[in-house]
Amino acid sequence: MEMCADPSTLDGINWWTCYLTTGKHQAFYASFGTVLLLLAITAPVVMVLGFGGAMARKSKILPLRWFGLAYTNIVRGVPDIIFFLFVPIAMDQGIEYLRHQIKCPDVLEPIRQGNDFVVCSIAKMPLSSSPQWIHEVYGFSLASIAFALVFGAFAANTLYGAMNAVPRAQLETAEAFGMSERQVFWRVQVKQMWLYALPGLSNLWMILIKATPLLFLLGVEDIVYWARELGGSKTSKFTYPHPDWRLYYFAFLMVFYLLMTWASEKVFNRITKRLSHGQATVGAGS
Amino acid sequence: MKKLIIAAALVAMTTSATAQTIRMGTEGAYPPYNFINDDGEVDGLERELGDVLCEIAGLDCVWVTNDWDSIIPNLVSGNYDTIIAGMSITDERDEVIDFTQEYVPADPSAYMALAGGDVDVDTGVIAAQTSTIQASYIASSGATVVEFASPDETVAAVRSGEVDAVLADRAFLADIVAESNGELVFIGEVNIGGGVGIGVRESDAELKAALNAAIEVVKADGRLNEMVKRWLDIDANY
Structure with a gap:
């Protein structure tokens, strides 16, 4: 904005208007999108991994059962x-190692040189010359995978427990009706387990919402990073000097998190109600 | 002048024909060395100097920020190519990474405390940023060290009375003291650490040579002295 050209002459509402629309604040607002996007991408993957993990643990094939157990x-x-810290770095170096083997097999220098991890420049992922947004998308993807893996393991345990919570009598009845094992699993057990899984899954979702500051470990700048960065006291080296305002920024984050919690609660209540329909079990009455 | 010509020749020798993209890693939380300005861009002495060095060395430079705590691990694993973040050259760090020649001379670190307090810096509780020369100095001085992840938090801890004083580079604290309306004061200085250099991977001899040559150029033509004086108020006399 034009009036923001010389902030030192501003005061009152104009100062605030300019301050709250700086490039840095825009990055802060955009980071809310980053967090929501992470949740939107991670949550479905978590469910898939969780379901897969739970099925692996119930599997009749021993190695698969081991795998499920080891994963969770x-x-x-x-x-x-x-x-x-470990998974994204390991994935990143693994990818670069493979690209190095494929793209420049004639480079004889070792990849590990002392502390350094050195691959040829065309094997870098992403390339050093790639624009910054590609680096960010790549870091974000690694972060999403790490998040999905961790929360998937918790979801697997929850779903495994929920599957076992379905009353045995229900399954036996289904068998008595002549359903195959597969039909019993998909039509009776899985259909009914969601109600038992819901409290555990809603817990996981709440934790996931608040776990996003871990993103900064992976170089993804999330809302907590920006709140701390913007709230810290600023000397006159900055265009908009101010004392320590972290309290206000964090209070703003608190409002955001409370709103998220409130909205999630509403959605989960709705789902519980729907799933309880015609069920004489937990959650039906409440 | 002779020095300048030699340096320029060195630059020409070490620069390859095509401009290489170098990712410059910094912390972005240590004004006036480096900080994120209100436009969301990296700013400060190191931004200005880094851009000049890249221009001289014919490198195409991109700026990235990284947490101080993991700034060395991310350099050696190749996420960026240099650390230009007010990092003092120490033997301990030199074992893991390489440094170019210094671009800021050794400057005393300063203790800052609330005005009117009676703080003994040798026995009190002193804040410092994690993994800094100041943190290891306090630990060996007999005082109790309280470490914080970012420089800003160390200052906030002094203001809130959580610690008695903070030990940091004087240039970082200078503006804070000057603009505190007398609330904060310097209570002592101590000479620790050497100059500040650019960190590069040990396997990156070529980049190190290019940067060294470029630093030689800005030292010889006086630009570095002027920059260090303007940003840090230190007389470099290179």
Whole structure:
């Protein structure tokens, strides 16, 4: 805006208008989109991984059962912060290693040189010369995968428990009607388990909403990063000097998180109601 | 002048014909060395200097920010190619990465505390940023060190009384003291650490040579002295 050309002459409403529309603030507003996008992408993948993990644990094939058990237990057992540091770096280096082998097999220097991880420049992912947004999308993708893997393991355990919570009598009745094993699973067990899974899944969703500051570990700038960056006290080296305003920025974040919680609660209540229809089990009366 | 010609020749030798893209890694939270300005861009002494060095060396430079804590691991794993973030050259860091020649001379670190307090910097509780020379100095001085992830938090801790004082580069604290209306004061100085250099991967000898040569140029023509004086108020005399 034109009037913002010389902020030191502004005061009152004009100062605020200019301050709240700086490039940095726009990045802050955009980061809300980043967080919502992460949730929108991760949540469905978490459900797929969770369902797959739960099915693997119930599988009749022993190695598959082992795999399901290993996935849920190892991932749940490793502290998030270590997982988030390790998985994306391992994936990134794995991808670059493969690209290095394919794209420049004639480079003889080792990839690991002391502390350094060096691949030829055309094997870099993304290329150093790629625009910054590609680097950001790539980092964001790695972050989404890491998030989905972690939360998928928790979802797998929840769904596994929910599948087992479906009363045995229901399954036996279905068998007595002559349904095959597969039909019993899909038509009776899976249909009914959602009600049991819902409290656990809603917990996971709430945790996922608030776990996004872990994104900054992976170089993705989320809302908490920007709130801290904008709220920190600014000297006159900055165009808009101000004292420590982190409290206000974090209060703003609190409003956002409370709104998200409120909206999620509404949605989950609705789903519970729907799923309880005609069920003489938990949740039906409430 | 002779120095200038040699340096220019070195630059010409080390620069390849095509402009290479170099990703410049910085913290973006340590004014006036580096910070994110209100437009959301990296700004400060290191931005200005870095852009000049890239121009001299014929490199195409892109700026990226990274948390201080993981700034070295991300350099060695290749997420960016340099660390230009007010990083003092120390033996400990030199074992993991390489440094160019210094572009800011060794400058005393300063203690800052609330005015009117009676703080003994050798026994008190002192804040410093994690993994800095100041943090390791305090740990060895007998005082209790409280580490924070970002520079801004160390200052906030002094203001809130959580710690007695903060130890940081004087240039970082200078504006904060000057604009605190007397609330904050310097209470002492200590000489630790060497000059500030650009960190590069140990395997990146070519880039190191190119940057070294470019730094030589700005040192010889006086541009670096002027920049360091203007941003940090330090007389560099290169």
